[in-house]
Amino acid sequence: MAALRRWKTYLSVFRRSSRVVLPRLSPAAQRTGTVRSAVFTSVSALAAGASLCAIPFKQEGDLSHESLIRRAASLATDSSSTFLSQATLALIEAVTQYSKAVHTLVALHRRYLDSLGKWSSTEEDAVWQVIIGQRAQINERRDEVQRLELTWASAVRLCEAAAEAAFSSGAEQACVTVNTHLHLARGQAAEVRKLAADADRLLTQTKVLEVERVAQHAAAEEEEEEEVPEAYLRED
Template sequence: MAAYRRKLFAVGLSCAASLSRGSSQSRRGLAALPTLLRRNWMSLSLTGALCAVPFIQNPENLTHEDLVRRASSLVTNSANTYLSQTTLALLDSISGYVKAISGLVTIHRRYSSSISKFTPAEEDAVWQVVLRQRQEVIDRRNDYKRFQSCWMTAINLSKLAAEAAFNAGADQASVAAQNSLQLTQSQVEQVRLQMQEAERQLKNSKAEDSERLQNALSAAMKEEDVPDAYLRED
């Protein structure tokens, strides 16, 4: 190894001397590199590429099976970490979505029951609150769907990691990954039941299907469809 390093060092000095000349001389010198130098250059490139791979020294004289088993355990740990983080994000997003739905249902019920008592100004003020809460529901729903996609990816990764650990003989890591999967899926399923109940209440309240809301949405869509030429002053 020391002799090889000295050879590479000598090659580097030779290259540095060639590159220190003029640009035209450097191009001619590069084209005329000896065969040995080119072989060393290729070996250096290959060595540099291989060094990017984190090979683990084996001071304990472990077998390849032992090293693969250790690596599979590291994979399951990383997959479990990703799964736990995406699960937390998904649970929080569903909770926020359910809370936003509950707020919209409550506000819309109060609006519907007291509409006859409102002055036109009060009615418009309350209606603006309804619209803002409805937008909150939409935003929370989008967050939930985005984190659900990440969570499904984490589920698939954890399944693959558990299978890899089992095939490598890392039984403890495989069992831990499977237990984490079962616990995570159970937690998400419980929160999904709450979300389904909230969505059922939202549908029954018709907070998103009220006549005034549909008229407001239709008016907004018509305004967006009007060409700019018709909105200009003569």
């Protein structure tokens, strides 16, 4: 009922206002399109104004510029922290897959070296095809890790900028939160980089061992080839 009474009041005000705003028109002027357009424009504007007056505006909390800036800075820290979290998870997954691929290649190399000289040429070719395919996979994994490292670094810079903006705008809690996320992400990235470094070190050691074992095997085959003619000579 109260809303109905308010609406009747607004309607009566609108009617009284329309009598004041709208001029009395002569019969000739009423027949012209120009005046008709002006009348419709005045009525529309007045109706719009009455509608706006009927809408209550309620301010919740502090809507000052400083408060809005602090809220925007908090949103920026939340978004940048989410970006950093996703980039860190992607980097961890990529490095983990790279490390697994390296360990698989190392196992293949060791199996090849342990059976060096025992396989037929066909078996040896088949093993080398597997090794070549695994090396190609490692190269793909390494490229993905490098790409995600760049993305992760961009996320870190974005979080640092958001933390600085939050601090300068007075959003201290948001600044502390994003700095905590930065510290956690840097620690996780450091651990996963150690995993990648260990895999690279193991791969390098395997390559060195392969070169040594292949050279030893080649030298042993040369000695066997030289000893065979000498044995024939002694028999003669």
